[in-house]
Amino acid sequence: MKEFDLIARLIPSLPTNVSVVQGAGDDCAIVEPGSPLTQTLLKVDAVVEGIHFLPETDPVRVGHKALGRCLSDVAAMGGIPVAGLVTLGLPSNHDPERIRHLYEGLGRLATRHGVAIVGGETTTSPERLWISVSLMGFVPRGKAVLRSGGCEGDAVFVTGELGGSLAGKHLDFEPRLEQGRWLAESGRVHAMLDLSDGLAGDLGHLLAANGGLGAELMATSLPISRAAIQRAREVPGARPPRAAALMDGEDFELLFTTSPKDAVPLLNAWKARFPDLRLTCIGRLTREPGIRLRTEQGLQVIPPRAYEHFA
Ligand SMILES: [Mg+2]
Structure with a gap:
């Protein structure tokens, strides 16, 4: 099976939520922009084989980590994650089962936190597998907690x-x-x-x-x-x-x-x-x-x- 078909099969079975108007399958996904009472959070992060995980690491855990890193950043703002996009860099000799398990770990974590996965893309990567996740979330307007704001004596x-x-x-x-x-x-x-x-x-x-x-x-x-x-x-x-x-x-x-x-x-x-x-x-x-x-x-x-x- 080509990776295009594999991803096309995996994505629609991943979680969705009420913000999603059009999930994966069209040229772009469509997501409701929240309300005037919210602001949008955007985050992108990648994990790379040999750096963030090893070739022998259970791919279910790799998928969990790839999304979890973005979710952790949304947590640090006091935000609510809404929808994610996944890009995979696949070595030419990759095992399709590894990809299926990777999406399984990612999908399970997404489900637990109400996050929709609204798109997936693949590219060939010369040697190592890598996964980049882009995530959109909301935070109540003006209520995001920034890194700044600390005071002497805190x-x-x-x-x-x-x-x-x-x-x-x-x-x-x-x-x-x-x-x-x-x-x-x-x-x-x-x-x-x-x-x-x-x-x-x-x-x-x-x-x-x-x-x-x-x-x-x-x-x-x-x-x-x-x-x-x-x-x-x-x-x-x-x-x-x-x-x-x-x-x-x-x-x-x-x-x-x-x-x-x-x-x-x-x-x-x-x-x-x-x-x-x-x-x-x-x-x-x-x-x-x-x-x-x-x-x-x-x-x-x-x-x-x-x-x-x-x-
Ligand atoms: Mg961070």
């Missing part, structure tokens, strides 16, 4: 647990869409982004968006994942757990700041609303630039390092 929070994502979470993470929307609706969040480049790297991005403010983190507060602890014990060359929580990438958790007076009410409301997901205050924003970690030995400067992939 409490810094992170959802979930950090580090060791290479053990599996980088493929299987659940984008924090519900939490992102809830946080945006709380009206208490000043600045937010999702963690793809590691806490130190992404916190560096947040600080840069806030006129060069700094941050002081408490080492004992970092929510270190069990995977990070296990990897440090079992995988030669893996980072120690605390360094993993700071430096490992692809946690796909939310990092945000609130005014210090809102920190405790927000934590309490969170525990009532999301009892199964940790929310941790890990430090505060400071006037002094850079990232410092308060440890048992005193203050340590953390270089804002970006995440390194497989390749």
Whole structure:
């Protein structure tokens, strides 16, 4: 079967929703533009074999990751994802079953979050498989949470647990869409982004968006994942757990700041609303630039390092 026929067969069985006027099959898809009360979010992201996944990675998980990365970004704005488009770069020797499984993983995640897949395109790629997903979403007008908006003295929070994502979470993470929307609706969040480049790297991005403010983190507060602890014990060359929580990438958790007076009410409301997901205050924003970690030995400067992939 040619990939054209394969994709043509796969796409119409993927999820749709009430915003879709015309799904895949015509020259363009048609999607309702929301209402005057919303603004449109647009996002594109790609995953590449050898960089974001390995040739032997289960394609169901690869499809999940390809869409999940875009959904995580929509979550970080406090938005609602609506419709996605998929472009596949296929090596000439590709296995059609791999593509079917890839769409299965992508479609399952899309269904869970009410996202329609309204188009798919393929191109030949010389060696490696890659998938690019374009996503459209909505956010209530003027209510998107930006990376900027942080203030000196703000409490810094992170959802979930950090580090060791290479053990599996980088493929299987659940984008924090519900939490992102809830946080945006709380009206208490000043600045937010999702963690793809590691806490130190992404916190560096947040600080840069806030006129060069700094941050002081408490080492004992970092929510270190069990995977990070296990990897440090079992995988030669893996980072120690605390360094993993700071430096490992692809946690796909939310990092945000609130005014210090809102920190405790927000934590309490969170525990009532999301009892199964940790929310941790890990430090505060400071006037002094850079990232410092308060440890048992005193203050340590953390270089804002970006995440390194497989390749
Ligand atoms: Mg992001």
